[in-house]
Amino acid sequence: PLNISGWTVLITGASSGFGEAMAWRFAEAGCRLVLLARRQDRLESLRDQLQFTYHVPVHIIQLDVRNIDEVDLLPHHLPEEFAEVDILVNNAGLALGTAAVQDNSMDDAVTMIETNVTAVIAMTKAFVQGMIERNRGHIVNISSIAGQEAYGGGSVYCATKHALAAFTTATRHDLVGTNIRVTSISPGAAQTEFSLVRFKGDQEKADEVYQGFDPLTAEDIADNVLYACTRPEHVQIADILVLATNQASAKGIARVH
Numbered sequence: 001p002l003n004i005s006g007w008t009v010l011i012t013g014a015s016s017g018f019g020e021a022m023a024w025r026f027a028e029a030g031c032r033l034v035l036l037a038r039r040q041d042r043l044e045s046l047r048d049q050l051q052f053t054y055h056v057p058v059h060i061i062q063l064d065v066r067n068i069d070e071v072d073l074l075p076h077h078l079p080e081e082f083a084e085v086d087i088l089v090n091n092a093g094l095a096l097g098t099a100a101v102q103d104n105s106m107d108d109a110v111t112m113i114e115t116n117v118t119a120v121i122a123m124t125k126a127f128v129q130g131m132i133e134r135n136r137g138h139i140v141n142i143s144s145i146a147g148q149e150a151y152g153g154g155s156v157y158c159a160t161k162h163a164l165a166a167f168t169t170a171t172r173h174d175l176v177g178t179n180i181r182v183t184s185i186s187p188g189a190a191q192t193e194f195s196l197v198r199f200k201g202d203q204e205k206a207d208e209v210y211q212g213f214d215p216l217t218a219e220d221i222a223d224n225v226l227y228a229c230t231r232p233e234h235v236q237i238a239d240i241l242v243l244a245t246n247q248a249s250a251k252g253i254a255r256v257h
């Protein structure tokens with residue numbers, strides 16, 4: 001495998017779930033980390049634990065990725081030792097609600113589109129410029145099975161992840177003559193704060209999503225990201241679709257116990 005020790009990795013949405021699990025795995029691999037999310041207290045505690053355990057440099061950024069003017073300036077505001085981002089993981093994202101199309105909240109729709117799509121376009125533009133100059137880099141976009149199939153009650157979320165799938169493929173086309181790799185990871189049902197956010201803090205409803213089967217964990221997804229990033233330089237993992245064992249499609253879940 002490729003040794004990524006000393007590489008600089010920027011992870012959006014590092015304050016919980018997949019992003020947090022990836023931070024641990026990249027730290028274990030000896031990477032320098034830039035961790036971004038809105039919840040500063042979570043990031044501070046994660047930074048302290050990572051530095052204590054792995055002694056790697058960690059820089060935290062409190063930012064709402066929907067603030068695309070700030071995103072544009074991010075590469076210029078990073079401390080010098082973190083400025084050359086080698087791996088960008090566009091992970092921050094969310095689903096809000098399970099409304100049918102006639103009941104969609106336009107506020108929720110705009111939040112999902114801005115977070116899951118617009119922000120990824122802005123982050124990619126901001127960081128790919130330096131990657132092209134250095135002819136080195138890896139962009140990992142966290143998509144979803146919802147980027148490959150659409151389901152009732154998920155119209156906007158599925159539309160955002162389908163948009164992300166198209167953006168990821170087009171990004172690969174634009175960068176095909178460079179050494180920059182572009183990867184999409186598409187998880188199925190994974191137990192993180194995702195459902196708690198989707199159901200706006202209703203823990204009972206969130207728990208129901210995972211009842212009766214063993215969902216994926218954040219660590220499973222972090223494993224996939226690390227796998228993609230540590231392949232030899234001539235190997236570009238384009239897309240990984242990863243489901244729970246008792247899952248065949250987004251809603252095709254067998255609840256067996």
Ligand code: NDP
Nearest residue numbers: 013015016017018038039064065092093144190192193194
């Ligand atoms: P979590 O809710 O646990 O984590 C989401 C992360 O995104 C948090 O760190 C959150 O931080 C951050 N985030 C959300 N909105 C913003 C924002 N506006 N600005 C900055 N950061 C933001 O969920 P997951 O770890 O499960 O989700 C990560 C990604 O995986 C998402 O893109 C999701 O769509 C995708 N996914 C999840 C699946 C699942 O079943 N869990 C399956 C397939 C894909 P903070 O609130 O502190 O800003």
Ligand code: 8X3
Nearest residue numbers: 144145146188189250
């Ligand atoms: C999250 C998985 O099936 O809820 O992206 O859309 S699903």
